[in-house]
Every structure is written in structure tokens, then in C-alpha cells.
Amino acid sequence: MRYGQRDVVHGLDLTIERGEIFALLGPNGAGKTTTIEILEGLRLRSAGRVSVLGTDPAGADDAWRSRIGIVVQSWRDHPKWRVGELVRHLARYYPDPIDPQELLDLVGLADQAHQEVQKLSGGQRRRLDVALGILGRPELLFLDEPTTGFDPEARLAFHELAQRLNRDHGMTILLTTHDLAEAEKLATRTGILLGGRLVACGTTEELAKAVSTTTEVRWTGPDGTAHRVHxxxxxxxxxxxxRTADGPIPDLEVRRPSLEETYLRLIHLEDPL
Known part of the structure; x- marks a missing residue:
């Protein structure tokens, strides 16, 4: 994707498999939003080839659009609609929607069915965003910063919902987030964008090995001294x-780098992988 003489996304070669939860990470300005909007068919690319569910999004029709779901970072339409009425109304536009009552049960909003959208809490509003995104039974769901502003309890409930959609409904999920713990918990694989390029892609373990060939081991010696080696x-x-201790090792811990540690190392490499 080029704006004037500046390439904001270039050399990006990425395949996401059906049934994955894939996290796309990167600092602000890395090209995440542009990439996602191209995949959603909301932005026309300058060059390259794209296939989403076997179709080029640039020329996709309504039948293709009904196969994807989009949950944007911030959406504040329909404030005076009641939750149940809004879901039932929008369900009419899909050929095979999820039953509205079943959907409200699935996202934990059954008790809020008669409440106005503008009176929902932040966590409840985000659940409604997801409900509207999956109403048409999409095969692929785009989640953009889904838990921004959530308290820990609401974040945990949302994570469980995303995992249930993936596990029980076979939904492929493409997630963008700045919460690296969230990405590590949810994602099957993670891609890291930097300067419009995909600098690394893989499982947490694969990414860790890309930046470090050693693993940290911690333990406490017989004299109470704490040890740490790589x-x-x-x-x-x-x-x-x-074998040396001939018995249990106190406080033994084998620790690979977390996704957050790996991510920070990768984005600060002068010559990324």
C-alpha cells in the first residue's frame, strides 16, 4: 500500500489458516490497520495479490461479505435502540443468521435484551459489538483492539467468548491488539509488523527462538543462594x-521469554528477521 511516494505496507507475505486465532501485532504506524482494511475489502491496495476465503476483497460481492464479521475498535451507532430489537432488526439482512435469542445468550447479554444500547457498560457494549459481528455466522472474524478499556473481569469474559467462538463454532479470528498478554493467551500464531513489513511470524515458542537460542533456568541452591542461568x-x-543434587531442586523454574519480551526484542532489532 502506497501513499504518495511512501510505502506503508510492502513485502508482506502472510498465510492464515482456517480455524486459527491469529494475532497481528506492531507499534502504531506499523501498517496493521491498513493491512486489515485491505483484507476486509474496505481499502484498495496499490499492488500485490490478496485472497480472503478464496476471493479478492477488492472485487467481493455481498455473498462474500456475509461470510466475514468485523468488530471495529470503536462503534457508537444506534444509541437509543434496545439490544434485542437491534439484533433482531439486523438479523433480517443475513441469509442464515444466528437466532437472536441464542446469540444474546452466547455473548452474555440475555439480561440486557430490553436495555438501550447507550446504557450498556463498556464491557457489555463490546459484547454487543461482537454479537453484531458474528450475527451472520461468519467464517472469518476481524477483531480490532477488542478489549481496550476493559477491566480484568470483562477482559477475561471476552477472552472466553473468543475462544468459544473459535473452538465450538470453528470461527477463524484475526486479532489486532496492543495487549501482548492477550495475544499470547488467545493466538495460535502471531505475526509482527514493523515499518510495513512482516518481520516475524509463528507460535510464541517459535518467535522466542528467533530472538534467543537460550532458555532461562532458575533455582535455589542448598545454601539458600538463588541461581539463574541461560x-x-x-x-x-x-x-x-x-543428578548432582540427588533429589528435588527448590524453586526450580524453566522460563522461556514471554511474547511481550520477544516482541520488544524484535521491534528493537536494527536488522529484524
Whole structure:
């Protein structure tokens, strides 16, 4: 994608498999929103090839659009509609919608069916956003910063909902978020965008290995001294440690880098992978 003489997305080669929860990460200005909007068919690309559910989004018809669901970061339409009325009304525009009552039960809004949208809490409003995004039984769901502003309880409930949609309904989910713990918890694989390029892609373990060939091992020695080392083969190191101690090792911990640590290392590399 080019704006004037500036390429904001370039050399991006990405395949997302059916049934995945895929997280797309990157700092502000990395090209995440542009990439997602191209995939959703909301923005025309400058060059390259794109296929989403077997179709080029740039020329997609309504039948294709009914197969995707979009939950944007902020949406404040229909404030005076009652929740149940809004869901029932929009369901009329899909060929095979989820039953409105079943949908409200699924997202945990059955008790708010008669409440005006503008009176919902932030977490409830986000659940309604998801309900409207999945109303047409999409095969692919785009979630853009889904838990921004959530308290911990609301975030946990939303994570459980996303996992249930993926597990029980076979829904593929493409997630963008700045919450790296959220991405690590939900995503099957993660892609990291930097400067409009995909600099790394894989599972948390694969990404960790891309930036570090060692694993941290911590334990407490017989004299109470805390030890911490980085080793290339933690399994062999722990095995030798047990043999040397001839018994349990106090406070033993084998710790690979978290997704957050890996992400921060990757985006600060002068020559990313």
C-alpha cells in the first residue's frame, strides 16, 4: 500500500489458516490497520495479490461479505435502540443468521435484551459489538483492539467468548491488539509488523527462538543462594542438576521469554528477521 511516494505496507507475505486465532501485532504506524482494511475489502491496495476465503476483497460481492464479521475498535451507532430489537432488526439482512435469542445468550447479554444500547457498560457494549459481528455466522472474524478499556473481569469474559467462538463454532479470528498478554493467551500464531513489513511470524515458542537460542533456568541452591542461568538445552541442564543434587531442586523454574519480551526484542532489532 502506497501513499504518495511512501510505502506503508510492502513485502508482506502472510498465510492464515482456517480455524486459527491469529494475532497481528506492531507499534502504531506499523501498517496493521491498513493491512486489515485491505483484507476486509474496505481499502484498495496499490499492488500485490490478496485472497480472503478464496476471493479478492477488492472485487467481493455481498455473498462474500456475509461470510466475514468485523468488530471495529470503536462503534457508537444506534444509541437509543434496545439490544434485542437491534439484533433482531439486523438479523433480517443475513441469509442464515444466528437466532437472536441464542446469540444474546452466547455473548452474555440475555439480561440486557430490553436495555438501550447507550446504557450498556463498556464491557457489555463490546459484547454487543461482537454479537453484531458474528450475527451472520461468519467464517472469518476481524477483531480490532477488542478489549481496550476493559477491566480484568470483562477482559477475561471476552477472552472466553473468543475462544468459544473459535473452538465450538470453528470461527477463524484475526486479532489486532496492543495487549501482548492477550495475544499470547488467545493466538495460535502471531505475526509482527514493523515499518510495513512482516518481520516475524509463528507460535510464541517459535518467535522466542528467533530472538534467543537460550532458555532461562532458575533455582535455589542448598545454601539458600538463588541461581539463574541461560542455557541452550534446558532439559539436559535440569536433568544434570537433579543428578548432582540427588533429589528435588527448590524453586526450580524453566522460563522461556514471554511474547511481550520477544516482541520488544524484535521491534528493537536494527536488522529484524
Amino acid at each position: 542455557v541452550p538445552d534446558p532439559s539436559k541442564f535440569v536433568y544434570d542438576l537433579h
